[in-house]
Amino acid sequence: MTTGLLDRLNPAQRDAASHRDGPAVVFAGAGSGKTRIITTRIAWLIDEERVSPWEILALTFTNKAAGEMRERVLSLSPVADKALISTFHSACARWLREFAPELGFTSDFTIYDDTDQNSVIKKIIQRGNIKLDKDTSVAEFRYAINHAKTLGLFPSDRETHKGLFRDFMPIGGVDVYTAYQETLALANAMDFGDLIMNMIFLLRANERVRRLMQDRYKYILVDEYQDTNKPQIELLGHLAGKHGNIFVVGDDDQSIYSWRGAVPANIIDFDKVYPEVKTFKLEENYRCTSTIVDAAAAVVRHNKKRADKTLRTSNPKGELIDFRYETDGEFEAWWVAETIKKEVGQYPFENVAIFYRTNSQSRLLEDALRKEKIPYKIFGTVRFYDRVEVKDVMAYIKLIVNPRDDVSFMRAVNTPTRGLGDTAVEAVLARGREKGVSAYEAAREIAGEGVPRLSTKLAVFIDLIERLKQSLAASPLPEFLEGLIESIQYFPYLAKKYPDQSEDKQDNVMELATAIAEYVDSNPGATLSDWLQATMLASDVEGDASGVNMMTLHMAKGLEFDRVFLVGLEDGLLPHFNSSDDAHSLEEERRLLYVGMTRAKKKLSLSAAYMRRTYGQTQANDVSRFLKEIPPSFVNVLTPPGGHDPLSDSHSDKPRAHQDDDGQYYDYADEEGDSSGLIEPGSSVHHPTYGPGIVEQIETNFGRPKILVRFKDIGLRRVEAHHLSPSSEEF
Secondary structure, eight states: OOTTGGGGSOHHHHHHHTOOSSOEEEEEOTTSOHHHHHHHHHHHHHHTSOOOGGGEEEEESOHHHHHHHHHHHHHHOGGGGGSEEEEHHHHHHHHHHHHGGGGTOOTTOEEEOHHHHHHHHHHHHHHTOSOOOTTOOHHHHHHHHHHHHHTTOOGGGTTTTHHHHHHHOOTTHHHHHHHHHHHHHHTTEEEHHHHHHHHHHHHHHOHHHHHHHHHHOSEEEESSGGGOOHHHHHHHHHHTTTTOOEEEEEOGGGOOOGGGTOOTHHHHTHHHHSTTOEEEEEOBOSSSOHHHHHHHHHHHTTOSSSOSOOOBOOSOOOOOEEEEEEEEHHHHHHHHHHHHHHTTTTSOGGGEEEEESSGGGHHHHHHHHHHTTOOEEESSSOOGGGSHHHHHHHHHHHHHHOTTOHHHHHHHTTSSOOSOOHHHHHHHHHHHHHHTOOHHHHHHHHHTTTOTTHHHHHHHHHHHHHHHHHHHHHSOHHHHHHHHHHHTTHHHHHHHHOTTTHHHHHHHHHHHHHHHHHHHHHSTTOOHHHHHHHHHHHHOOOOOTTSEEEEEHHHHTTOOEEEEEEOOOBTBBTTBTTTTTOHHHHHHHHHHHHHHHTTEEEEEEEEEEEEEEETTEEEEOOBOTTGGGSOGGGEEEOOOTTOOOTTOSOOOSSOOOEEOTTSOEEOOOSTTOOSSSOOOTTOEEEETTTEEEEEEEEEEETTEEEEEEEETTTEEEEEOGGGOEEOOOOO
């Protein structure tokens, strides 16, 4: 069974997997078979080097990765089930159950989740022993405590790392952290971060446990080492302190989790921690076409802080990378959906993925996929209209449109919090049932009755809703929504309740404003009720377990798909505007693009929009600076007529011709960009997706035309001229 274990590897993989003793680092490029190296090495140590399986420890970061690794090892060596193959946190939980008494815990200690953490912190605050700023929230303290553990900081480190604590701790935060840890210990409980931190403390302080653990694991293997943070590195240092047989595999070019404390230096500078290290490089990619590999390698090569290596492949050249430069984000989403539908015979939906930089970008893509009846599933989050922040704002909108909507009343009345808890809301609902009126009308009654505390708080809420109704009557819809968000102080609320997610959640709320603005543009004279109805009908479609895969670039790491679309390649999105002015952050953004590109096995398309709506406002964007780092020989530009090639070095007034979706070439027409020359208001036209329609208006945005067409089946839509053909069909 074990004969030829190493024969299944290429020479570079074989050299790495058969490394015997001492520290080793393997720089494994994307798609180079890093999991195969680790699993083969474990089997080789057991079956051919006669290492006892229980002396082997293999660590990774997700339960899925650990499960797959365990399964593959067992297929090579059945006795490998005695080795510990686990995530960092699961392994630490196992050890802490064993050594709990050494820390004053019992082996049946509880592991607290976020809700439990909030409850403990809230009680500490309520005890009043900690001086707090009045605006500080429980969530901010929880985030700060968790972040401290990510950085490997105990409460006792306050003096040594005073400046570092000051960067992220609220006022009085270290005192809350101290009280929090004491409360957990007395409750025989640990949170997720404690699993590693308590194990580190035990290994630091208890020589007997340290020696026992070092003797137990003679060979340590770590997958995705570039994702380790400071506590994990210290943990490994303690465990490998006696034998020094630590074998780490990773790729600094795929280090994209800096907010978790992971930086490329963790693997690049491995030789500084272990000077006698043996270094191996796996540079042969088995996943992607050579076009994709060479293009991605050319991009990431622009990073200065990286190990010296070059990704290459013997795979066929494959297709060129398509680049589509659309007028705006809506057209970009339509193009992606139409292309997916057109290619379904070659690339089934489940083999297709769409990657984007921020979660808020999914809204337009979801809309386009639904309209084309393409099933999809979203990784790592929920559908746009199901996200908590979107539902919060939608509750206000629904209540304003329909004051009899009790469900929306219950959500809006105490979001953001107004001191109206469950008891107060139940009193309102009881009055409504008693009088046979809506909760809103019952609240209005109680607000005028002088009930202590309750009437005043309800009066404030009723006044807010009535003022918003007046604003709705007097303002354009996008301005109304902006005023609503400001009136309820929703963004400060998000910042306090979700300090580690507030930026993403604010982006989603801003995208909701964009959705309203786009609807108004396409439906002049539409009311808020019209938009609400259209949105609810369109979003009432479930995702599909076997549909197109949608996710952020961060979620894409470790996955692979035959067909990949990478959208929103504009400065401000990728690289993200928060990263543009910092060299280290900019390099991480470039690594994100590299990760996304190397997920594609057969065909890759990149896209950008000339203009994109943000918070209801349209702005022109430069294409991502990273796009210009891809050698032109790898790219096929699919810019639609009326546009220009942003990757071209030519700056002539009239761009050169480009290929359209059907392989046809167009020359750009007059200066206003109307490529047809035949379309005018009142014309009967036909669109390949939306069918027959009548041209109502020809608009020019940023020098580029959009045709407003009333289609027979779906009403008004903005489309580009080259998608339309003259038609004699009437309706």
